[in-house]
Amino acid sequence: MKIKLLIVLLTTLLISCTSANKHGEKGDKSIAFTKSMNDKLIVPMVITANVRIFGFRHYDYCGIGDPIGFKEIQKFTLKELLDKAKDNDGAAQYRLGVMYDIGYQVAESDHDALYWYWRAAENGDSRAQFLFGMRAMQGTHVKKNLVISASWLEAAHLQGHPCATTQLARLYLTGSGVASDPEYALTLLKQSEKYDHNSIFHQAKIHQNGLGVEKNTAKADELFIKAGRSGHITAQFLNGHRYQLENDLESAKYWYELGSAGHATAQYQLALILIKERVSEEDYLKGISLLEESSELGFAPASYYLGTMIVKKENKTEKDIADSLKWFRLAANQGHFRGMNFIGHYYAEGKGVEQSYSTALEWYLKSLQVENSDSNQYALNQLPNTLRKLPTGVIDNETQSYKNSSLTTPVKKLKHEVVYILERGDSWEKIYSENEDSIVFIKQGIAY
Structure with a gap:
């Protein structure tokens, strides 16, 4: 009941923001709130325990020290902040949000954190406004709406929040939620570069790609170096x-x-x-x-490389095989198609696992779902080879029906995945039943 009331309250508060005056006076670049913009921004939420909604996570986009204000909240007691919050003190409300977000002096509560952050944003706290601008940009726990994101970010920008200025510039750079204006974006980025290294990084990207300015690789490299020296890790990598x-x-x-x-x-x-x-x-x-x-x-x-390092070892032990399989499984779970192929190979050969051509086939199919071009030739080749080794009776004759059979799940998937392999000129042939529910693979007169 408490959650439902909170959602209703948040929705009501949001829809009540029908004018830009909530955020102060705006210039030519202002974005006014309207009812249509706010319609259904807040959606019903299911918030799991131990998952931070906002808190530190949204400041991944901010390159300034202690932006969330953790040191700041240590100066206050919970009672002091509650008393100030009751008088609509936005800063106190934001600090309460931080307290509930990280469990400082209170029990950790996503719902209470969200409530106080929202109250703070409504009462003009630039950090909370930046927070909601980023959430509306990402669509995290609120409906994604770039127009509303721009409005909140601009509200925070007009109060001097450097990270809001940087993120607002990104929207103008791409024309997301606002009219595209690379020149104005560059102006904004220069305003925030003293306090936010993300600003320097985005300036580098502008010069690198010639967005609103003449392409200048040397200038871009200079700015990437500057951003890297300021601590921007992506710039450091580049x-x-x-x-x-x-x-x-x-x-x-x-x-x-x-x-x-x-x-x-x-x-x-x-x-x-x-x-x-x-x-x-x-x-x-x-x-x-x-x-x-x-x-x-x-x-x-990285997971895949760790697995291959073990594979290349001479005189591998059973532990080595188990360790390599661990890394390949991790790589596969992270979407690496070659990691999936190695797992398929291990099942086909019975290395570190009980031999299972059916499971091997499943992994090859997963691999092809990730990468089905010629670069995955290994899986393309292994499909028919593995199919041929399936137990007798799995596919017993040309009338075997996928729809009504008790075939294993991996084999059922062959209905679509293998057909295109055969059409690529493989020496296997396919035979359809009249209703095309049955596919049989025949080579040299043997049905599989």
């Missing part, structure tokens, strides 16, 4: 990548090292350099550690 392409591995390692604090691809690239150079055992082990960190961040190539 700097490393550029130097690596120029075969300046020392400079590449320097920038990858900086980016490795949280950029999975930077970790991966630095790891490959250290492992391949193997200047020392310490560097080699550091490379392995970086691959594991990159894998933990969800970077599938």
